[in-house]
Amino acid sequence: MTRLFGTNGIRGVVGEEMTPDLAHRVGRAAGLLWRGQPVAVGNDTRTSGPMLKAAVIAGLTAAGCQVSDLGGSPSPGVQLYVKEHDVVGGVIVTASHNPPEFNGLKVLDAEGMELPRTTEEEIERLYFENAFEAPSWNTVGDVYRVKGANRRYRDAILEQVDREAIRKRAFRVVLDCANGASSFTSPYVLRALGCRVLTLNAQPDGTFPGHPPEPRPEHLEEMIALVGETGADLGAAHDGDADRVVFADEEGGYVYGDRSLALVAGHVVAKAGGGTVVTPVSSSSCVEDTVRAAGGQVTYTPVGAPLVARKMFETQATFGGEENGGLIFPQHQYTRDGALGLAVMLEILASGKETLSTRLQKLPMYHLVKGRLPCPPGSRGEVMDALARHVAGRKVDRTDGLKVFYEAGWVLVRPSGTEAIIRVFSEGKTPQDAQRLYDEVMGTLEEIKASL
Numbered sequence: 001m002t003r004l005f006g007t008n009g010i011r012g013v014v015g016e017e018m019t020p021d022l023a024h025r026v027g028r029a030a031g032l033l034w035r036g037q038p039v040a041v042g043n044d045t046r047t048s049g050p051m052l053k054a055a056v057i058a059g060l061t062a063a064g065c066q067v068s069d070l071g072g073s074p075s076p077g078v079q080l081y082v083k084e085h086d087v088v089g090g091v092i093v094t095a096s097h098n099p100p101e102f103n104g105l106k107v108l109d110a111e112g113m114e115l116p117r118t119t120e121e122e123i124e125r126l127y128f129e130n131a132f133e134a135p136s137w138n139t140v141g142d143v144y145r146v147k148g149a150n151r152r153y154r155d156a157i158l159e160q161v162d163r164e165a166i167r168k169r170a171f172r173v174v175l176d177c178a179n180g181a182s183s184f185t186s187p188y189v190l191r192a193l194g195c196r197v198l199t200l201n202a203q204p205d206g207t208f209p210g211h212p213p214e215p216r217p218e219h220l221e222e223m224i225a226l227v228g229e230t231g232a233d234l235g236a237a238h239d240g241d242a243d244r245v246v247f248a249d250e251e252g253g254y255v256y257g258d259r260s261l262a263l264v265a266g267h268v269v270a271k272a273g274g275g276t277v278v279t280p281v282s283s284s285s286c287v288e289d290t291v292r293a294a295g296g297q298v299t300y301t302p303v304g305a306p307l308v309a310r311k312m313f314e315t316q317a318t319f320g321g322e323e324n325g326g327l328i329f330p331q332h333q334y335t336r337d338g339a340l341g342l343a344v345m346l347e348i349l350a351s352g353k354e355t356l357s358t359r360l361q362k363l364p365m366y367h368l369v370k371g372r373l374p375c376p377p378g379s380r381g382e383v384m385d386a387l388a389r390h391v392a393g394r395k396v397d398r399t400d401g402l403k404v405f406y407e408a409g410w411v412l413v414r415p416s417g418t419e420a421i422i423r424v425f426s427e428g429k430t431p432q433d434a435q436r437l438y439d440e441v442m443g444t445l446e447e448i449k450a451s452l
């Protein structure tokens with residue numbers, strides 16, 4: 001059986017993999033699993049969103065589900081609605097940061113979290129069997145258009161931070177919504193926090209006329225320039241479905257996600273008086289150093305936001321996140337939340353007089369080298385086994401692939417879940433250390449591959 005779900009739900013190019021037929025059948029399968037109970041749906045700003053959502057709703061109502069349609073909303077807004085209401089699950093029509101031709105489906109459990117793999121497999125089984133019974137006139141579900149989900153989401157964000165402390169500072173913030181779902185929420189959150197807000201690309205538009213909806217430095221040149229030109233305290237940008245947030249400091253420097261993750265993790269742990277932070281094994285040691293200094297500890301997971309969230313839920317962790325700007329605040333909900341990440345960053349700035357760049361300079365500094373080795377899926381197992389034998393005697397972590405620790409840093413070697421490659425990340429205290437470790441392990445991997 002082929003898989004339908006990847007590491008972050010179902011994704012594909014509209015009209016190719018991602019069709020109304022697929023969306024309808026996923027809706028039918030999920031609706032069967034949910035036994036016709038109430039569910040919620042929402043979508044980001046993509047042009048294909050209404051079409052695919054209508055197909056999902058047709059499938060869900062055919063299975064007897066009562067559907068609350070929240071309309072356009074950030075993913076964490078839909079997730080919060082599901083968590084707070086008497087619904088058994090939900091579907092978000094979104095392709096997050098992917099280009100405009102993509103769309104996707106995130107399927108949620110009653111907590112608003114993405115489904116565990118076992119439930120995804122049940123949906124995949126029903127989907128591929130494709131043996132759905134024709135719906136009957138007296139068993140189909142209704143559809144309700146719910147208003148106010150975004151308003152409630154905005155209020156929920158404000159409840160999580162020290163609103164007065166932030167308001168007093170009247171921060172000037174440049175915010176880039178990427179024409180995505182944060183356009184509905186984040187500008188209003190910032191205004192409610194007393195900020196002077198300069199927005200960019202804050203009108204919902206699924207053609208993404210401003211820039212592609214992935215918050216990479218090269219897409220954010222306008223935002224970064226505007227921070228400098230206006231003397232802003234902070235620049236911020238969301239991805240298309242607003243579950244992530246990245247920052248620029250007051251000097252117009254792009255803040256890499258591992259730095260903002262470490263800063264926020266340290267703040268949350270210090271505020272809580274300790275606790276556990278959950279993050280993937282690929283995260284910078286900067287995170288663990290900062291968390292330990294604040295009196296907390298770190299638990300590692302395989303790479304993938306749903307795995308981090310699930311681990312946090314199971315262990316009642318204090319905070320979690322990824323180096324791509326995905327930050328999870330469990331007292332709010334067990335999902336990444338871009339708007340809350342932004343509000344907490346303002347709370348951090350409000351907690352002292354130092355600027356963001358000064359605060360970031362105080363974090364431990366590490367350097368990362370990333371690369372990849374082409375490797376057919378058939379020989380990955382052998383390559384990884386041979387590498388494990390080669391590094392026998394060293395400290396290793398097998399949470400995801402093989403993470404090998406050296407005096408000067410670590411190297412993580414991970415077969416990709418979707419491509420015929422093995423990913424190699426190395427981290428060191430200096431750029432030279434990181435490069436040397438990378439070259440050493442990559443050399444070993446190439447020798448192993450050549451000997452097969």
Ligand code: MG
Nearest residue numbers: 096239241243
């Ligand atoms: Mg996203």
